[in-house]
Amino acid sequence: MNKVYPDAQAALAGLLRDGMLVMAGGFGLCGIPEALILAIRESGVKNLTVVSNNAGIDGVGLGLLLDTRQIKKMISSYVGENKTFAQQYLAGELEIEFNPQGTLAERIRAGGAGIPAFFTRTGAGTLIAEGKEEREIDGARYVLERGIVADLSIVHAWMGDTEGNLVYRKTARNFNPMMATASKATVAEVEHLVQPGDLNPDHIITPGIYVKRLVHVPNAVKHIEQRTVRKRTAAPAGTGEEI
């Protein structure tokens, strides 16, 4: 079965509909499936609920879908410095559901693993627990959180074979592996497309069973949100200068 599609638009064809729930991998602008986000923008699909740790920045990543008002609601842990986001939110045009980052990650992991809900200490005694079942277990308070399963997940990987086995690179892994497991259809963009057997099976992070379609993005443009560097003179850890 061929999972490889010629481009991002083809890889998403037939999978998009208005009002759907989409998961998009990435942390900040690191490891975001940007070619697939662009293809969603081109498709014109709207009223999306998007699960993603962040909402991109103005004009980059999910910021592209905010510009075109294709997103109705975000489920995120931190939306940072996105002016478009702030404007639409303050105008009442965009909903936001904040989840603690670990709760968000676990809701996605649980959804993919067939766990409908779980108890966590995170958020007990805070606004996050309001309206949720709480229980005392072994003397501590826990909050019941639900697993999430999306209609579509879009993820970014460093390498993938034509079976959909994926390998991520450094901190670009982040939310991508869980999201790949937690939807009815996962589409992956990969920087390097290889043949089965080319990846060491011990190194595969996402087994191909989770990936329905693949697209090769050999020239993926990667963005740096906070470029921090140090001078060539030896300096202790963490003392780089921001530029």
Place this chain on the structure above:
Amino acid sequence: MAWTRDQMAERAAKELRDGFYVNLGIGIPTLVSNYIPAGMSVQLQSENGMLGFGPFPYEGEEDPDLINAGKQTVTEIPTTSYFSSADSFAMIRGGHIDLSILGAMQVAENGDLANWMIPGKMVKGMGGAMDLVAGVKKVVVVMEHSAKAEPKLLKRCNLPLTGAGVVDMVITDLGVFTIDKKGGGGMTLIELAPGSTLDEIRSKTEADYAVANTV
């Protein structure tokens, strides 16, 4: 003559122990990495999926795939490992991280912490802070003692909480407090910054606290 930001970070670094796994928040907590004593093995965890990270890269060697939780470019070291966000928070929530050092808007005498939301203002989100304070073994807050004229060490937080009864220690520019969050023993002033006085702290603190014999 209160502690500067760097001196507060230096004081926080005294809470480090050999072999600790530590998560540092953004701002003053990040500066703590400059004061890890020579010869002490401390691995820094970054909640976006990295354990063991090094300094900022040399100019021209930045890697967009290699960032910390503040989205800053960082570097790999020989002990580095990478993992998913779910594994990262399993590590945090599961109590495997020894120490979390983070900033705060308000801390209450019972260990309640508020640092993510001001009602009526644009809310950016809590990121990983709620998970960190719920799961890490020891939570140290580093913050200015007061915000303009407003005290930040309170009887009860009036901002929405990040965690209830979670703070073990507060380091401000004026001194150091411990909080007996489990035993309900309240807050104790254990150190004064050079030049700060008991009277000054009393006048800038709403919370009730004991004063340790050693002060």
